[in-house]
Amino acid sequence: MVKLKSAGAAVPLNRSKKMTDSNLLLIITVVIFVVMYAGAMIFLKKGFLKPQTFFNIMNANAALIITSCGMSLVMITGGIDISVGGVVALVSMCCAVYLDYQGGNVFVSLLIAVGIGLAFGAVQGYLVAYLDIQPFIVSLAGMFFARGMTTIVHTAPFNVENEAFVALKGTRINVPGMGTVNKLGKYVNAYVEIGVIVAILVVIILFCVLKWTKAGRNFYAVGGNRQSALMLGINVKQTRFLAHLLCGLLAGIGGYVYFLHVGSGSASHASGMEMNAIASSIIGGTLLTGGVGNIFGTFVGVLSLSTIQNIVSSIGLDQAWWTGITVAAMLCVFLIIQSVILSRKH
Amino acid sequence: MTVKKSAAASGGVADLFRKQIFIPIAALLLLGLFNLAVDPSFFKISLGNNSDGFPVLTGYLITILDYGSEVAILAIGMTLVTAASGGQDISVGATVAIAGSVILRILVGTGGDGTLQAPIIVAFLAACVVSMLFGAFNGVLVAIFKIQPMVATLILYTAGRSIAAWINNNELPIVTDKVFTYFGGFIPGIPVPTPFFLAVICVIITLLALKFTNLGLYTQAVGINASSSRLNGLNPVFIKWLSFVILGLCVAVVGLIKTSRLSTINYSVIAKDIEMDAILAVALGGNALSGGKFNIMASILGAYVIQFLTTTLYKFNVSSDALPAYKAAVVILLVVISAPAVKEKLSAMGKKLKKQREVA
Structure with missing residues (x-):
């Protein structure tokens, strides 16, 4: 009886120990997001009371959610990929050029997007995993290469007028029960774009994969301690390669979703997206050192980041520079929190 | 006997291969030969008069000397940061924008008519202080909070240009004073571009500092193994931090050159992608990007090689966006x-x- 009791006491102790890293960061993020959004609802009113404002944030950031998921994946294995913004720009430019000049169909353009993403992921993954080059250097080169290629493909920004594509871009999925009555007394449905559905699917699939599959757990093992992962018989190189490949694939899909949202090709598209993706992952509780992270946290991280940007612009600080400064400040704060948590652990 | 001899000879060749400075020199020779083969006029230097009637040298090589000096100055700081922290600072372009913005703000002020409100040296010193502060900020994140250098500097990389625009309230002040253009152009009577002299001054100061202090030795020790250098009585946190502050100083000099060239500033374009050039210079100089041993002269040579490459590409009508x-x-x-x-x-x-x- 006594023994049983002590065993029972040990279990919650273990649980509370588990709380420290990932979950603590995740809880901080969720709380900050809820407080921020509630605060905006109470003090700013304006749009924040309408559910559509929330859906608009989702619509605008579906691509960011997808690319951030890929980024988290790489960061969990202890790497980083700053080429995602460039890949997104390259994907939208290539798809735009294909759809407009070749009169091609939408399905092939999707294949192009996935192909570009996979190509970047495979090359960078090979260099990082098998040749053991620093991920940052590799993806920095990848970023500049993608940005340069974008202008080589086409220099001037332009809108796509392909009919099938425009129809797809305009597709709206109504969310039941979330609509509002407008000034004329008409009921306006709340809607999301296709990209949001894709983003949510990606989040759910990756969450399940990371949580309950062997391959998913391998990512954490490799990121946590490469040496012991190797000792456990995990194929470290393959796992790191896979992470970069998936990140590239998700950047390709994210690029297509981005393209679907903006409907144009431009060399300046998605500038700074890699930064936002890294910031979202970090805010969502993914540790830069690897081994710790949560896709759901990344999702909340994107939402927090975009909500703060919305708040900043709705209190009138809408000059372009404030967005950059707030994102950087937020990232800085979360990085320091992480660093403090890590140093306490050691 | 003969086998031994050949082994010794191949050892000599291998030594040359292993010498750090070999890589940039080989790259330079390769690029030079390529240009010589395609178009020998690349190497033509002519003496002409500029719009003010002073004699100036023109030609592709002078352009390389001119613009390569910016990268060379940054490469000095970047080499130290790389050696000490094992990572690179990717915020240098954004910090150049900040330094330039500070210089213009102090020289012209808001809504001024372009005449100087303060001596240039005061503006430059202020820019030095500001960019050293930003360098110190990066340094604190890297050295004290132990964040990977590239991620830590990513913060300024995003926010830097915004901060630069904010300093001048998004205005584009124009300096009308002639003296201000000397730093990025030519001093009357001297036909060699001034940035080259600024680069030489920076290099001499750095080499003197390396010769007469233990900075170089300590930086290498920290870069090779931070914890064992700490056990040997060094302060790795301070050395890492110091390398970022020194880079800040280099950035201020480049900020002066960049703003002087235009007499104004364009926040989103000034020093764009220069971090790439600086990192490339360090890599081309044969320095390990993961820290440790370094060779400043190889990095500087690397910087000029990069500019050689850039100029060659420009000559073949590659647009600056595709570079x-x-x-x-x-x-x-x-x-x-x-x-x-x-x-x-x-x-x-x-x-x-x-x-x-x-x-x-």
Whole structure:
């Protein structure tokens, strides 16, 4: 009886120990997001009371959610990929050029997007995993290469007028029960774009994969301690390669979703997206050192980041520079929190 | 006997190969030969008069000397940061924008008519202080909070240009004073571009500092093994932090040159992608990007080689937006060649060849 009791006491102790890293960061993020959004609802009113404002944030950031998921994946294995913004720009430019000049169909353009993403992921993954080059250097080169290629493909920004594509871009999925009555007394449905559905699917699939599959757990093992992962018989190189490949694939899909949202090709598209993706992952509780992270946290991280940007612009600080400064400040704060948590652990 | 001799000879060649400065020199020769073969007029230097009637040298080589000096100055700081922290600072372009913005703000003020409100030296010193503060900020994140250098500097990389625009309230002040243009152009009567002299001054100061202080030794020690250098009585936190502050100083000099060239500033374009050039210069100089041993002169030579490449590409009508793609290809090529896995394979292949030759 006594023994049983002590065993029972040990279990919650273990649980509370588990709380420290990932979950603590995740809880901080969720709380900050809820407080921020509630605060905006109470003090700013304006749009924040309408559910559509929330859906608009989702619509605008579906691509960011997808690319951030890929980024988290790489960061969990202890790497980083700053080429995602460039890949997104390259994907939208290539798809735009294909759809407009070749009169091609939408399905092939999707294949192009996935192909570009996979190509970047495979090359960078090979260099990082098998040749053991620093991920940052590799993806920095990848970023500049993608940005340069974008202008080589086409220099001037332009809108796509392909009919099938425009129809797809305009597709709206109504969310039941979330609509509002407008000034004329008409009921306006709340809607999301296709990209949001894709983003949510990606989040759910990756969450399940990371949580309950062997391959998913391998990512954490490799990121946590490469040496012991190797000792456990995990194929470290393959796992790191896979992470970069998936990140590239998700950047390709994210690029297509981005393209679907903006409907144009431009060399300046998605500038700074890699930064936002890294910031979202970090805010969502993914540790830069690897081994710790949560896709759901990344999702909340994107939402927090975009909500703060919305708040900043709705209190009138809408000059372009404030967005950059707030994102950087937020990232800085979360990085320091992480660093403090890590140093306490050691 | 003969075998021994050939081994010794090949050892000599290998030594040359192993010398750090070999890589940038080889790259320079390669680029030079390429240009010589395609169009020898690349090397023509002519003496003409500029719009003010002073004699100036013109030609592609002078352009390289001129613009390469910016990268060379940054390469000094970047080499130290790389050696000490094992990472690179990617915020230098954004910090150049901040430094330039500070200089213009102090020189012209808001809504001024372009006449100088303060001496140039005061503006420059203020820019030095500001960019050293930003360097110190990066340094604190890296050294004290132990955040990877590239991620820590990513913060300024995003926010920097915004901060630069904010300093001047998004106005574009124009300096009308002639003296201000000397720093990025020519001093009357001297036909060589001023940035080159600024680079030489920076290099001399750095070399003196390395010779008469233990900075170089300590930086290498910290870069090779931070914890063992701490056990030997060094302060790795301070050394890492110091390297970022020194880079801040280099950034201020480049900010002065950049704003002087235009007499104004364009926040989103000034010093764009210069971080790539600076990192490339360090890599081309044969310095390990993961920290440790370094060679400043090799980095500086690397910087001029980068500019040589850029100018060559410009000459073939590559647009400035497409340049990064080519440079990225060069970076990848460089890191792949210097990757340990590839090196091993290459040396194994070399040994095999040697054996075959001996058998033959």
